[in-house]
Amino acid sequence: MAIAPDASSPARFNLSSTTAAGGTESGTSASFTPPAGAWVYCSACVNSTAGATPTFGNPTNTGGGLGTWAIVLSKANASGGSSAVWRAFVNSSVATTVTISVTNTGSTAGSIPNDAAGWVDVWTGAATSQAGAATNSGTSTTANLSASLTTTATGSRVAGVACDWAAAGTPTSTDTINGYTQTGQTSGGRAYKSSNSGAAGAQTLNFHSPGTPQWAYVVYEILAAGGSTFNVSGSDSLGLADSATNTLAAKATGSDSLGLADSASNKATLLASGSDSLALSDTGAGGSIFANSASDSLGLSDSATRTSTLPASGSDSLALSDSTTSILLAKATGADSLALTDAGSAILQAKTSGSDSLALADSVTATQSGASASDALGLGDTASATIILSATALDELGLSDSSSATGGSTPTPPPPAIDGSAPGVVRKRKKKIGPVMRDDQVFGEEYAIATRASPGVSEKTPIPVDPPKKSSRNYSSVVKALLRELL
Amino acid sequence: MSTTDTVLPTDTYSAGTYTIPETDIPDGLTSMEIDILRCTSADTTIWPDSEDTISYEFQVSVAGVFQVWAAGDDTGGIHSVKGHEVATMNVTGELPDTTGRQFKGTITLGADIKTGASVTVS
Numbered sequence: 290m291a292i293a294p295d296a297s298s299p300a301r302f303n304l305s306s307t308t309a310a311g312g313t314e315s316g317t318s319a320s321f322t323p324p325a326g327a328w329v330y331c332s333a334c335v336n337s338t339a340g341a342t343p344t345f346g347n348p349t350n351t352g353g354g355l356g357t358w359a360i361v362l363s364k365a366n367a368s369g370g371s372s373a374v375w376r377a378f379v380n381s382s383v384a385t386t387v388t389i390s391v392t393n394t395g396s397t398a399g400s401i402p403n404d405a406a407g408w409v410d411v412w413t414g415a416a417t418s419q420a421g422a423a424t425n426s427g428t429s430t431t432a433n434l435s436a437s438l439t440t441t442a443t444g445s446r447v448a449g450v451a452c453d454w455a456a457a458g459t460p461t462s463t464d465t466i467n468g469y470t471q472t473g474q475t476s477g478g479r480a481y482k483s484s485n486s487g488a489a490g491a492q493t494l495n496f497h498s499p500g501t502p503q504w505a506y507v508v509y510e511i512l513a514a515g516g517s518t519f520n521v522s523g524s525d526s527l528g529l530a531d532s533a534t535n536t537l538a539a540k541a542t543g544s545d546s547l548g549l550a551d552s553a554s555n556k557a558t559l560l561a562s563g564s565d566s567l568a569l570s571d572t573g574a575g576g577s578i579f580a581n582s583a584s585d586s587l588g589l590s591d592s593a594t595r596t597s598t599l600p601a602s603g604s605d606s607l608a609l610s611d612s613t614t615s616i617l618l619a620k621a622t623g624a625d626s627l628a629l630t631d632a633g634s635a636i637l638q639a640k641t642s643g644s645d646s647l648a649l650a651d652s653v654t655a656t657q658s659g660a661s662a663s664d665a666l667g668l669g670d671t672a673s674a675t676i677i678l679s680a681t682a683l684d685e686l687g688l689s690d691s692s693s694a695t696g697g698s699t700p701t702p703p704p705p706a707i708d709g710s711a712p713g714v715v716r717k718r719k720k721k722i723g724p725v726m727r728d729d730q731v732f733g734e735e736y737a738i739a740t741r742a743s744p745g746v747s748e749k750t751p752i753p754v755d756p757p758k759k760s761s762r763n764y765s766s767v768v769k770a771l772l773r774e775l776l
Numbered sequence: 777m778s779t780t781d782t783v784l785p786t787d788t789y790s791a792g793t794y795t796i797p798e799t800d801i802p803d804g805l806t807s808m809e810i811d812i813l814r815c816t817s818a819d820t821t822i823w824p825d826s827e828d829t830i831s832y833e834f835q836v837s838v839a840g841v842f843q844v845w846a847a848g849d850d851t852g853g854i855h856s857v858k859g860h861e862v863a864t865m866n867v868t869g870e871l872p873d874t875t876g877r878q879f880k881g882t883i884t885l886g887a888d889i890k891t892g893a894s895v896t897v898s
Contacts, residue, residue, distance in 0.1 A: 368857070427807075427869030430855070430862050431848030439843055439872060455857035491843030501855035501862060 292446040292485050292513050295411035297321050301467055301479070303403040304389060306336055312396030314343075316407050317388040323411040327379045328419065328511065329355060332408045333389050334452035334477030335371040341395030345373040348390075354383030364426035366505035370454025370475060372426070374507050376419065379411075404474035408450065408467060410481075415446075416512040423510040430503055432457075435493040438508045440486050444515075447492045448481035449508030457500030464495050476502070485513065777805065778898030784883060786813060786822075786892030793884040801836070801877040801897050808871050808879065809896045810834055810846065811864040815854050823891045826853035830865065830889065834881035838872045842880060845869065852889070871897070 304316035314335045323329055337343045343365055347358035356378040363373035373391065389407045422445070425438045438447050453460065453476040459468040460478040468478030480494055494508050783796045801808070810832060815824045823830065831849030835842040846867045855862045871877065883893055 425870050427846070427867060429846075429848065429867035430850075430857070431865050431867055432850040433848050434867065435844070435847040436869065437844050437846055439838065457857075493844055493847060501850075501857060503857045503862075 290414040290514055291444060292412055292414040292511055294481070295324060295327055295413045297323050297327075298411045299409050301406055301408050301469065304333065304335070304405040304407050306394065306396040306398075306401040306404050308397055308399060310392040312338070312341065312394035313390060313392045314394050314396070314405055315388065315390040316405075318386050318407065318409045320384050320386050321409065321411070322382055322384045323354070323379045324413060325354075325379055325382045326417070327411050327413045328415045329377050329379060329387070330361070330410045330412060330448065330509075330511070331358075331375045331377075331387055331389060332410070332450035332479045332507075333371075333373045333391065334405045334407075334450060334475055335373065335391050335394055336396065336401065336405045336454070336475045337365055337369065337371040337391075338395030338397075339369040340367060341365065341369075341371075341393060343371050343373075343394050344392045345371075345375075346390055346392065348375055348377075348387050350377070350385045350387045352383040352385035354379060354381045354385055356380050361422075361509050362424040362426050362507045364428065364505045364507050366428045366452075366454060366503060368428075368454065368503055370452045370503055370505045372450045372452040372477070372505045372507045374450060374509055378417065401474065404471050405452070406469050406471075406475075406477055408479040410448070410479070412446065412511055414514050416514045419512050422512045424507070425509075426505075426507045428503075428505050430501065432500070432502060433495070433497045434502075434504060434506070435495045436506050436508050437491055437493050438510060439491050440489050440510045442510075442512050443488050444485050444513035445489075446482060446485050446511040446513070447494055447508060448479070448511060449494045449496075449506060450477065450479045451496040451504050451506035452477040453498055453502040453504055455498075455501055455503040457498045457502045459499070460502070461497045461499075462495045463497075466496070777802070778896055779805075780894050780896040782892070782894045783881070784812075784891070784893035786890070788888060788890040789885055791885050791887050791889075793882050796834070796879075796881040796883070796893075796895070798837075798878045798880045799895070801871065801879055803875045803877075805897045806871055806873070807868060807898055808834075808836070808845070809866060809868040809898075810881075811866045811894050811896070812883065813892045814862060814864055815852055816861050816863055817854065820854075821890050823852040823889050825887065825889075826851050827887075828852045828889055829886035830891065831884045831886075832881060832893075834879055834895070836872060837876075837878045837880075838874055840876075842878075845871075845879065 299319040299321040302316050302318045304314045307313050307315075314333070314337070318331075331348050333345075335343055343363075345360055345363040347360065350358075358375050358377045361374040361376055363371065365371040371391070371394075387409050421441055423438050423441050425436065427436060429436075434451075436449060436451070438449075440447065451460065456470055456472060456474055456476045458476055459470045460466065460476060461468065462478065462480045464480045465483050466478045466480040468476070470476035476498065478496060480496060482492065482494065486492055496502075496504065496506065498504075779802065781799060783799075784794060812830055812832065813822050815822050829849055829851055831847075833847040834845045836845040837843075846869055848865070848867060850865045879895065879897075881895075885891070
C-alpha cells in the first residue's frame with residue numbers, strides 16, 4: 290500500500306505565545322481519529338526570537354491511541370523563527386487531540402495569541418519503523434526556495450515545514466502546501482510532494498514566499514510500508530499482494546499460514562521453517578519463485594517463463610504448477626508427498642530419496658525425470674516427451690504415455706527387448722514373491738521375465754501373463770504360468 | 777572549522793549562467809551556506825533593480841553522484857525582515873554525512889547585475 294495522507298488529518302491550528310518558561314509557544318489540534326497502523330506527523334512554525342534556543346519538547350495527546358512521540362528534526366533560525374516536526378505511531382484508532390508546547394522561545398513581550406501555527410498530518414501506507422528515514426533542515430532568505438532531501442528508499446514521501454519569521458505573506462509551492470500568515474508575526478507552510486518518490490535519490494520541496502522571507506525549514510522522508518519484507522514468528526496468518534515491480538519476501542517461523550501473490554515482473558522469495566502452510570503465486574515474467582522449508586505444506590503457481598525451485602526436507606507436502614515454458618524443480622528428502630503439474634513446454638524434475646510419494650503430469654512436450662529409493666511414483670504424459678526414471682530398490686512405479694515418447698531407466702539396465710522393440714521402463718518388485726522368485730516386466734508390453742525359478746525353467750524366457758494391474762500386481766498368474774511350464 | 781570559497785567575486789556580470797566548478801568539501805563538515813550579495817543602503821550599486829532576478833542551483837556529490845542540494849531565486853532591491861535589511865540572498869543546510877564530497881553549482885543572472893557569491897562549509 291502506497292503512502293497517502295489520510296482524511297482523518299485535522300485542520301491547521303494556531304499557536305500562541307506566552308512569557309512562561311522563557312517564552313512558550315503552544316496550541317492544540319482539533320479532535321481526530323486516525324486509523325491504527327498510521328503515522329501521525331506534527332509540524333510547528335514557532336515565533337521564536339533572534340538568538341533564542343527553543344526547547345522542542347514532545348507533543349502530548351489525549352485518547353491513548355498513539356505511541357511515543359519522537360522529534361524528527363527541528364531548526365531554529367538564529368535571526369528568528371523556528372520549525373520542528375515530530376511523529377507518533379497510531380497503535381489503536383482512538384479519538385485524540387495533539388498539543389504542542391515549545392519553551393524557551395525568547396518571547397518576553399507578553400501573550401501574543403495566534404502568532405504561529407501547527408499541523409497534524411496522518412499518513413497511511415508508511416512503514417511501521419521510520420528508522421533511517423532522511424531529514425534535512427536549513428535557513429534561507431530566498432523567496433523561491435527548493436529545499437533538498439536525499440531519500441533512502443523507493444516509494445517514500447517527502448514532506449516538510451517552513452517557518453517565515455519575516456511574515457512576508459502566505460507561502461505558495463509547486464508542491465502541495467497548506468500555508469498561512471499572521472501579520473507582523475510569522476508566515477509558514479507545511480508542504481509535501483504530491484506523489485511518492487520513485488527510487489531513492491535527491492528530491493526537492495518548494496516554498497515560495499510572496500515577499501522577503503526568513504525561513505527556518507525542516508524536510509523529511511516518510512518510508513513506505515513493505516519494501517516487502519516481513520519477519521514473523523508464531524501462529525501468524527499473512528497475505529501479501531503486489532501488482533507492481535517489487536520484491537516480495539516473507540520469512541516465517543512457527544505454525545504460519547502465508548500467501549504471496551504477485552502479478553508483475555518481480556521476485557518472490559519465501560523462507561519458512563516449521564509447520565507452515567505456504568502459497569506463492571506469480572503471473573508476471575522475469576522473476577523467480579523460491580521456497581525453502583521443512584515440514585511444510587507448499588503450493589507454487591506460476592504462469593510465466595521462469596524457474597521455480599523448491600527444495601524441501603522433512604515431512605512436506607508439495608505442489609508445483611506451471612502453465613508455460615518453465616523449469617519446475619523439486620528436491621525433497623524424507624517422507625514427502627510431491628506433485629508437479631506442467632501444461633506447457635517444460636522440464637519437470639523431481640529428485641527424492643526416502644519414503645516419498647511423487648506424481649508428475651505433463652500434457653505437452655516435456656521432459657520428466659525421476660526418483661530413487663522406496664518411492665511410489667506416477668508419471669503421466671500425453672504428448673511427445675521423454676520420460677526418464679531413475680529408480681532403485683523397493684520402488685513401485687507407474688508410467689503412462691499416450692503418444693511419441695521415450696522411456697528409460699537408470700541405473701538398473703533395462704532387460705533386452707523381447708519383441709525387438711526398444712527397451713522400456715522397468716517395473717520391479719521384490720516383495721511377496723519369495724527368495725526364489727523375481728518378477729520383471731516391460732510395462733506396456735505385458736511380458737514378464739522369470740528368473741531363478743525352479744530347475745527346467747530357463748532364465749529370461751518370455752512368459753505371457755495377464756495384464757498387470759496398475760497398483761496391485763497379479764502374481765498368481767505368473768505362478769500359474771511357471772507351474773504349467775514345470776508340469 | 778569552516779572554509780569560505782568566493783565563487784563569484786564582487787563585480788558586474790553580464791546576464792547569463794555562471795558555473796561554479798566542482799570543489800572538494802573537507803570531510804567532517806556538516807553544513808553549507810550559499811550567500812549572494814543583495815542591495816543594501818550601504819551599497820546601492822549591488823543588485824539594485826527589483827525587476828532583475830538571480831537564481832541558483834547547488835549540488836553536492838554523494839558517492840560520486842551529484843544531487844541537488846538547494847535551489848532558489850529572488851529579485852533585487854533592498855529587502856528587509858522586520859525592519860532589518862537583509863544583506864544576502866542565502867540558504868544554509870545540512871550536508872550528507874559521508875566523505876569525499878564535492879559541491880558545484882550555477883548562478884544565473886537575469887540581467888547585467890553587480891553582485892558576488894560565496895560558499896561556506898562548516
